[in-house]
Amino acid sequence: xxxxxxxxxxxxxxxxxxxxxxxxxxxxxxxxxxxxxxxxxxxxxxxxxxxxxxxxxxxxxxxxxxxxxxxxxxxxxxxxxxxxxxxxxxxxxxxxxxxxxxxxxxxxxxxxxxxxxxxxxxxxx
Amino acid sequence: xxxxxxxxxxxxxxxxxxxxxxxxxxxxxxxxxxxxxxxxxxxxxxxxxxxxxxxxxxxxxxxxxxxxxxxxxxxxxxxxxxxxxxxxxxxxxxxxxxxxxxxxxxxxxxxxxxxxxxxxxxxxxxxxxxxxxxxxxxxxxxxxxxxxxxxxxxxxxxxxxxxxxxxxxxxxxxxxxxxxxxxxxxxxxxxxxxxxxxxxxxxxxxxxxxxxxxxxxxxxxxxxxxxxxxxxxxxxxxxxxxxxxxxxxxxxxxxxxxxxxxxxxxxxxxx
Numbered sequence: 001x002x003x004x005x006x007x008x009x010x011x012x013x014x015x016x017x018x019x020x021x022x023x024x025x026x027x028x029x030x031x032x033x034x035x036x037x038x039x040x041x042x043x044x045x046x047x048x049x050x051x052x053x054x055x056x057x058x059x060x061x062x063x064x065x066x067x068x069x070x071x072x073x074x075x076x077x078x079x080x081x082x083x084x085x086x087x088x089x090x091x092x093x094x095x096x097x098x099x100x101x102x103x104x105x106x107x108x109x110x111x112x113x114x115x116x117x118x119x120x121x122x123x124x125x
Numbered sequence: 126x127x128x129x130x131x132x133x134x135x136x137x138x139x140x141x142x143x144x145x146x147x148x149x150x151x152x153x154x155x156x157x158x159x160x161x162x163x164x165x166x167x168x169x170x171x172x173x174x175x176x177x178x179x180x181x182x183x184x185x186x187x188x189x190x191x192x193x194x195x196x197x198x199x200x201x202x203x204x205x206x207x208x209x210x211x212x213x214x215x216x217x218x219x220x221x222x223x224x225x226x227x228x229x230x231x232x233x234x235x236x237x238x239x240x241x242x243x244x245x246x247x248x249x250x251x252x253x254x255x256x257x258x259x260x261x262x263x264x265x266x267x268x269x270x271x272x273x274x275x276x277x278x279x280x281x282x283x284x285x286x287x288x289x290x291x292x293x294x295x296x297x298x299x300x301x302x303x304x305x306x307x308x309x310x311x312x313x314x315x316x317x318x319x320x321x322x323x324x325x326x327x328x329x330x331x332x333x334x335x336x337x338x339x340x341x342x343x344x345x346x347x348x349x350x351x352x353x354x355x356x357x358x359x360x361x362x363x364x365x366x367x368x369x370x371x372x373x374x375x376x377x378x379x380x381x382x383x384x385x386x387x388x389x390x391x392x393x394x395x396x
Contacts, residue, residue, distance in 0.1 A: 017338040025344075046361045057327055060387030067384075086330035094384055107364060108330035112341035 004049035036063035135242035147175035175205035221272035
């Protein structure tokens with residue numbers, strides 16, 4: 001597991017901004033995907049990253065960031081997980097996922113410095 | 126749980142009481158042939174007519190009537206029955222020991238405890254029925270009184286006491302039911318507000334995040350637009366603060382729906 005980062009975000013503008021910022025911080029490319037299925041399709045790349053930044057609401061009827069987290073856990077993902085969400089702990093499932101050992105929950109918007117801290121230093125429990 | 130409001134419940138029970146009057150009072154006519162002297166029939170029909178008038182009034186105006194007017198109608202209907210009994214029972218009393226006195230009043234007080242729309246109207250109804258029986262006692266000659274079962278009016282008074290207790294208990298249950306309905310309604314409203322706040326924050330925070338990172342990017346590129354970027358940062362901060370104000374509304378209720386949801390549809394539904 002290196003310094004790679006996977007970004008799961010359905011909003012294309014934000015996905016591009018996050019990718020740009022993370023790449024600048026890590027000085028290496030990152031894996032960016034728009035959906036759960038796209039993430040699962042890139043299993044090898046995703047499982048070799050050390051940090052997963054997951055949006056939670058990925059659109060109506062679509063698998064959520066929580067499903068993505070479950071997929072990562074099922075595939076023995078060894079990296080850390082950050083839920084980057086617009087609405088924090090209001091959902092019972094989100095609140096429950098945020099309490100798992102390798103995950104934290106952050107509410108949008110965070111600034112570049114905070115993102116850098118998380119990518120570089122973990123900032124996880 | 127009964128979802129009807131207090132007024133709908135009051136109309137329903139008063140209609141039931143009037144229907145019992147219309148259907149029950151004529152039963153007195155069945156026993157008329159057994160009496161030593163003929164009894165007048167008009168008190169029966171007068172009580173029934175009042176019952177019909179109450180039913181019609183409630184069916185036509187019940188939805189607009191206040192609780193106190195519904196209770197008044199209930200009392201009028203009950204008083205019509207009590208007056209009919211007051212006028213008819215002296216004839217039944219002539220049967221002496223063959224008569225079981227005040228069965229109608231005993232049944233009436235129990236019905237009042239179950240159907241009276243308000244506590245006050247229930248107590249008035251029970252008191253009126255008991256008074257109609259006591260008035261008969263006052264009216265009868267000592268010789269006629271000696272022919273009646275010695276226990277009366279004791280059993281009737283015991284029925285009345287039980288009826289009052291049942292009435293109080295029923296009113297208490299109705300109040301609990303109404304409180305529960307009020308709480309459930311308030312909870313549903315809070316949940317709807319929470320989901321609306323959640324949808325707003327979900328929609329607003331993603332573009333804010335894009336703007337925040339984009340402004341940072343421009344600053345790092347040193348594009349020479351520091352003042353403009355400051356203004357954009359201030360604007361982002363202000364919108365973020367607005368979102369923060371919505372947080373308590375969204376977090377009042379921990380909803381258990383799917384984590385992926387359609388925020389725009391939810392907002393459209395909230396209109």
